[in-house]
Amino acid sequence: MKRYGIILFLCIAALYAQPPLEKVSVKLQWADQFQFAGYYVAKEKGFYHDAGLDVTLQKFDPKKLAVDEVMAGRSTYGIGRSSLLVDRMKGKDVIALAAIFQSSPFILLSKKSLDIQTPRDLIGKRIMMTEDFQDTISVRAMLNSQDVRMGQLKFLEHSFNPLDIANGKTDVMACYISNEPYVLKEKGIETNLISPEAYGFDFYSDILFTSEDEVRHHPKRVRAFVDATLKGWEYAFAHIPETAQLIRERYNTQNKSLESLIYEGKVLKDLSYHGNQPLGAITVEKFRRISDIYRVMGVPQNEKRLEGFIYDDVAHLSVAMSVDERSFLHINTIRYTSTFAWPPFNFHSSEQQNELQGIAADFWKLIVERTGMETAFVPSPTWGAILDSIKTKTADVTLGTSISKDKEAYALFSKPYASFPNVIVTDKTIDFIPGLDALEGKRVAIGQGYSIIERISAKYPKIVVVEVEDTREGLKLLSSGRVDAVVDILPVVAYLMNADHFLDLKISGTTEFNFDVRMMIRNDYPQLKSIIDKAIDTITIAERQKIFNRYIAVTYQERVDYSWVYGISFGALFIIAFFVYRQFEMGKYNKQLLQMATTDPLTQLANRMRLDDKLLECHQFYQRLQRNYSVMILDLDNFKRINDTYGHLIGDKTLVRLSRILRDNIRDIDIVGRWGGEEFMIICPETDIEGIKHLAYKIQEVVNAYNFPHIHTLTCSFGISESREGDRIENVVGRADSALYRAKEEGKNRIYVG
Secondary structure (H helix, E strand, O other): OHHHHHHHHHHHHHHHOOOOOEEEEEEOOOOOOHHHHHHHHHHHOOHHHHOOEEEEEEOOOOOOOHHHHHHOOOOOEEEEOOOHHHHHHOOOOEEEEEEEEOOOOEEEEEEHHHOOOOHHHHOOOEEEOOHHHHOOHHHHHHHHHOOOOHHHOEEEOOOOOOHHHHOOOOOEEEEEOOOHHHHHHHOOOOEEEEOHHHHOOOOOEEEEEEEHHHHHHOHHHHHHHHHHHHHHHHHHHHOHHHHHHHHHHHOOOOOOOHHHHHHHHHHHHHHHOHHHOOOEOOOHHHHHHHHHHHHHOOOOOOHHHHHOOEOHHHHOOOOOOOHHHHHHHHHOEEEEEEOOEEOOOEEEOOOOOOOEEOHHHHHHHHHHHHHOOEEEEEEOOOHHHHHHHHHOOOOOEEEEEOOOOOOOOOEEEOOOOEEEEEEEEEEOOOOOOOOHHHHOOOEEEEEOOOHHHHHHHHHOOOOEEEEEOOHHHHHHHHHOOOOOEEEEEHHHHHHHHHHOOOOOEEEEEEEEEEEEEEEEEEOOOHHHHHHHHHHHHHOOHHHHHHHHHHHHOOOOOOOOOOOOHHHHHHHHHHHHHHOOOOOOOOHHHHHHHHHHHHEOOOOOOEOHHHHHHHHHHHHHHHHHHOOOEEEEEEEEOOHHHHHHHHOHHHHHHHHHHHHHHHHHOOOOOOEEEEEEOOEEEEEEEOOOHHHHHHHHHHHHHHHHHOOEOOOEOOOEEEEEEEOOOOOOHHHHHHHHHHHHHHHHHOOOOOEEEO
16 A cells, blocks of 8 residues: 555655756846846746746856857857847847847936037047947947048947046946936936937847757747746836846846836836837847848848748738737637638639638738738638627637627727728618618518617617628529518629629619727737737738728629719729728718828828828739839938927928928929828829939928928938839838938938938
């Protein structure tokens, strides 16, 4: 019995035994402070332990750069700056995992009495700055933009003691805005600071990175380390006083006060969530912009090296997700369900019988592609079966429905990804029907469980609703005279009338009810709803138009009675293409929707989505007929100073005035829009480089001569480019963008050709 007891004990011990923790290390890039709070918290709160990791935090050593330690294998992970991109281009196989600070806290600090206020004041001055700081793009770009060369500065070995500014051992010190200014203020020392952000150069900082070997051989460990680290940062920022106390007691080699650590935490929290970005967000696009600036400055760049720079788990994604959202997708395969009986939204693929295709399916494919989620398809025979699967949680999401009270008890709903009018289908002999009130006392077929039933029954109780399996069955009943009308959304009825040759039917009118197409998610998956909503926000008007045209543009053939249907249907297709409504007797409301969808609210110019759509239109025309188009990007010089000096209200008024100037100086076929912030884009169809150069000089002359209220004078920098053979849209825009940055760096108020 004793032997059996021992065996039983060993079995139980083996059952509950945990695998050994994997030992990894992370190299810090500065002395202990709130700058590394997420790592301290992840270690002290057991987040690393829960992820199966035994993490060593390697202290800062000015003689050991983090990138060299990681590349040599002496550290598993490191923390670096945007200069990691330079290391990547030099052949070092670094992989960027997450950007802790979306906006850099980097500044150049000096004693106020020295009156160092601009980059040109740095010439000849002694500056304590580490080697990796000197390679940081924001520093170099700021200096170059003000015609200051690195050789004109006197670099000293960094002491990492801010008091050296006060005692005269240096004139300037490279540091973080969250730290040294507060330390010196506590000592009663007044300072000046120079920030690259004030000169338009604001990039990632404190980038968590590792080696290609680590990602290749230990992918699960990398994912676990990143998630645990970001969880540590989320906790640190949610509990700043508690975290500051932890650092003061256990990680305080600089003997910082509790107040200074709390101050640092608040500043860094703002920088980490700058621009409403999720914690740790990192994109290829932002690094490509950094790479372009390096290229303009003469630092060699290699597009192929850039492609592999960002961690593959996020490199291909265009949806920035929170730690919880990423973790949710890592542990869940998303089961989506649909029938094949709702064309053109969901129906059988012509190539594979069990493959789903249609409008809803194509939107879902974009969402899956941009979030990286793993999915599994669960076919459902009927709409009722779909509802049951969401209720019982045997499926996680269905692709096309609308909000209704009866479903809210067990489901969540995404943002709408499309919106269509519900229309009335009748026999061809029926005249125009002005609205649903004309159907009172009539039998109207509607798909079983469709949300429009609830709305019609509530407002028009005298209408006799006949619930049918789907709209195809309803059209058959209408064609045989067993019902008086069918109601469903325009794309569905138009598609089915064409596909099934219902030549005796026609669209006779529209209802006041519109159908906002949403995805329905099981109610215990709020993370999935949030992820889908973010993905929907990334889908451009041009992409929506492409999907709609794929399934709807072929709907109206000669078999349809064009005498009335064509007018309504063609108008609807136009609206569908731009995701707004203009027709069906809702003119005023629909104009407001169109305004919201395509117009920048401040300047009343085209917004980014409208510009994207115009670029696509021009580029497709160029590909077909080789008719050139040109692009101009212009940026207000020193706009931040206007905001800082006169306030954001005057800054906004200045943008509005400039918008009027741009609008008044282009042709009717050109389009001008707000590209972002104080950047504007003008797209000129049928225009070569000489034509857009002439336009740029014309606008430059008008702007320079204009007397702006309050600020009086204003200049702009211009980057222009022309479509070339073999170009993609991003090539044309990229050349203009690079030319703009060259114009900014080489003196501003200039026009450069990309």
